[in-house]
Amino acid sequence: MLDYYDLVRTSTGINESLAKRLGFKSFFTEESDFHFAKNPGEANGNIMLYSSKNEGPGPYLKNGIRAIAPQDLDSVKEIQKYVKDMADYGTALLIDASLIEIAYGTYRSLLIGKISECTALMLKKDIRICLATLAKNSIEMLAAVQLIAVGEAIGLNEEEARKAVSANKNIITKTGGFHDKG
Amino acid sequence: MAFTIRDKKRYILFETTADIATEKEELERSLKQAVLSLAGQLGYYEISPKLISVVDKNHFIIRCRLSGYWKMLLASSLIKRLGNTELGIYTLKSSGTIKALLK
Numbered sequence: 001m002l003d004y005y006d007l008v009r010t011s012t013g014i015n016e017s018l019a020k021r022l023g024f025k026s027f028f029t030e031e032s033d034f035h036f037a038k039n040p041g042e043a044n045g046n047i048m049l050y051s052s053k054n055e056g057p058g059p060y061l062k063n064g065i066r067a068i069a070p071q072d073l074d075s076v077k078e079i080q081k082y083v084k085d086m087a088d089y090g091t092a093l094l095i096d097a098s099l100i101e102i103a104y105g106t107y108r109s110l111l112i113g114k115i116s117e118c119t120a121l122m123l124k125k126d127i128r129i130c131l132a133t134l135a136k137n138s139i140e141m142l143a144a145v146q147l148i149a150v151g152e153a154i155g156l157n158e159e160e161a162r163k164a165v166s167a168n169k170n171i172i173t174k175t176g177g178f179h180d181k182g
Numbered sequence: 183m184a185f186t187i188r189d190k191k192r193y194i195l196f197e198t199t200a201d202i203a204t205e206k207e208e209l210e211r212s213l214k215q216a217v218l219s220l221a222g223q224l225g226y227y228e229i230s231p232k233l234i235s236v237v238d239k240n241h242f243i244i245r246c247r248l249s250g251y252w253k254m255l256l257a258s259s260l261i262k263r264l265g266n267t268e269l270g271i272y273t274l275k276s277s278g279t280i281k282a283l284l285k
Contacts, residue, residue, distance in 0.1 A: 021197070022272055101260060108260075138199050139270035142259050146273050149255035158252075 002166040004144040007034060007047075007094075007132035023144030028172050037065060047094060047171065050075045061085045067130060067171045069094035073107070076114045083125050092128040092171055093118070095164070097150045098140040101133075116155035123160070130171055131156075131164035190248035193234065193283045194276040195241060196258060200269035203239040208265050213244065216257040221250070229254050234280065243280065251276070 003025040008014060011029045019027050028034055037046040043063035050057050052074035057065065061082065068091060070076045079086075079093070086093070095115060103111050122129055131151050135141040142150070144165060151161025202209050210233040217231050229250030234243040246254040258271045277283040 021274055097259075101262065139262060139268055141270055141272065143273040145276075146255050146259040149252045150259060152252055153256050 002162050003169075004147075004162075004165045005132075005168040005172075006135075006141075006144075006147070006165075007168050007172075008135045008141065010136055010138075013138045021143075022141070026169075028168065034172050050079060052078060057082055058085070061089050061091055064089070065091055067092040067094040069096045069134065070115075070118075071096065071099065073111055073114055076111070076118050080118055080121055083121055083127065086122075086127050087125045090128075092130050092167070093122050094130045094132060094134075094171065095119070095151075095154060096134045097131060097142060097147055098133050098135055100150060100153070101140055101142070112153055119155050123156075128167060128170070129156070129160070129164045130167045131161065132168050189230075190278070191245050192248050192251045192254075192276055192278065193280050194244045194246065194251075194254065194258075195237070195274045195283050196244060197272045197274050198240050198242070198264075198269050199271075200264065200267045201239045202242060202264065202269075203236060205264055205267075206233070206236050209233060209236070209242065212261055212264055213258070216261045217254065220257045220260065221253055225250075225253070229257070231257075237284075241274075243283065248278075 004023060005026055006024050007028050009030045014027050035046045036049050037043045040059035040063050043060040043065040045066055048057055048060045048065045048068045049071050050068050051071040057068050070079050119129055131147055133140055133142050147165050148161045151164050213231055217229050218226050221229055230247050231254055232245045234245050236242045255273055261271050275283055
């Protein structure tokens, strides 16, 4: 049986008890366990939040970014151009489930559709897919099975979705606090 | 002899981040609306969500059809507001019977 991990942007209200109740082995929090690269110089071993308003992921990929998390509909479309580079550099695609959670109406529908296209392409090219809430608060957090359900909504089958939630551990640069160090 | 078709059901225990004890009707309406919005009128029957009970101020039980279990989980993760209150809904446990669910 796989162990599940989640990446979150807040440490408020996060503890081992909540992780266990929600079906995770552990949470990893920004700053203490992983970092978002703010410029290509910080890319090595970190995660890129890719927004269409910012520069493209090209320089980040060359500098060893570990995973790229698209942050809007346009960046989900754009990232498909970097599939070859992502495969060459071994970069993972990190799906930010909170984007889908907080989206509404047709925008959510388009987002789910575009992410589905994107994941299909990534799977075809053997690019690792990770799925996390990247929650900014307790409202955006989800249980492991709910994350798996989100995974199924974006075109993964159940096994792929389970692996994607489990794979979050592989993009963590360091661990600390109460988190599992195994 | 009468024949009936019995659908398999799934009971799911949810936890919320906000107090729901006084908002049972609003909770049921929000859940059904989320399912309808997600699955559409044709897909709603496949899930057939029903609020079974509010266990305490932060926990409640939903029943759905087994075939719509994953869609029910997805719909629950998309609910972020109950009336004027923002809240998160987490799935804690699921089972085929209420007895096993509350064990």
